Amino acid sequence: MTAAERHRLTALAYSHTAAYQQVIRARIVCDAARGDSNAAIARRHDLTIDTVRRWRGRFADEGLAGLTDRPRPGRPPRFTPVQVAEVKALACQLPAETGTPLSRWTYPDLAAEAVDRGIVAAISASTIRRILARDTIKPWQHQSWIFIRDPKFAVKAARVLGLYAREYDGVPLGSDEYVISSDEKTSIQARCRCHPTLAPGVARMMRVNHEYQRKGALAYLAAYDVHQARVLSHRNAKTGILPFMTLVEQVMTQEPYASAKRVFWVVDNGSSHRGQAAADRLTARFPNAVMVHTPVHASWTNQIEIYFSIVQRKVLTPNDFTSLDQVEDRLTAFEQRYNATARPFRWKFTPADLEDLLARIERHEQKEQNLQQPAGCDHQPAAHALAA
Known part of the structure; x- marks a missing residue:
């Protein structure tokens, strides 16, 4: 045994991550190198003498390569390549196209359909799983998407993304110009659980009773200063032009927005602030306010949606409130807590990224x-x- 072989075998013999068979074979060879007999090695490792003799002989003939398993033919495949391809082709079809009253395929459904079609005589769901796993085919999953329908998508999106980068129509914004992202989170319900919520304990997660009583709902209207990470809000029983303008009044009468040169309001195309009429209404009430609409079906360009997702995760889930007043108090307290430590979102999607996407x-x-x-x-x- 060479010094290099001794070093590798010693490391393998004391390894905690290598396969158990490899560790045992390395220990057999190391014991043999110290002069131990086959019988002594077999007793020490609870093996048969024939097993010890086999791995000593293979190492003597082939070195370290002799300690690996011999190639084995294995069991002959039960399904031909054509059958495997037909199963994959079936999984890549919508069930409705095959006349099956399902919305998505599952392993058992695919196995039954393959048998019904005569592709195979019999096949298990686990075999279907292994066949599809080779090409990462997951017919039970789905992802939604939507066409770009706004004919001015590029112009509108570029304008919004430019504001996030502190420029408007290619001109940098001044220090007295601000960008407000605004929207409404509708139908926030107060669900009073029929049994008290149990706090988490040792080896137990928090438990929330499934049954509840409805205590009403409200709309949460919020305005988020994109570059100062500041949130101002208004709660109302429902959305509409009047609640939205109430939020605008609340923001635009405060400093630094009241004396700002321009305040850009980024909004989506909801009924409360849709179209040119809403923009004219805003400018008529506050001449220094400019309404900027996101493209149709592109609310992902509105940063207030990120804040709403934080509110949903940290404040409203799980929904356990005894009244709407408690919901309002929780939202107000969280808003104060958020404004105390918030930092602007790291918005990475730039106008250049938009051009690449288009x-x-x-x-x-x-x-x-x-x-x-x-x-x-x-x-x-x-x-x-x-x-x-």
């Missing part, structure tokens, strides 16, 4: 158009192969 969408749409061209085109078979 370019990718345009290339994708062009590719889809090429795939939908008539079959007489020369490149059609290649396109279909690429799609497959």
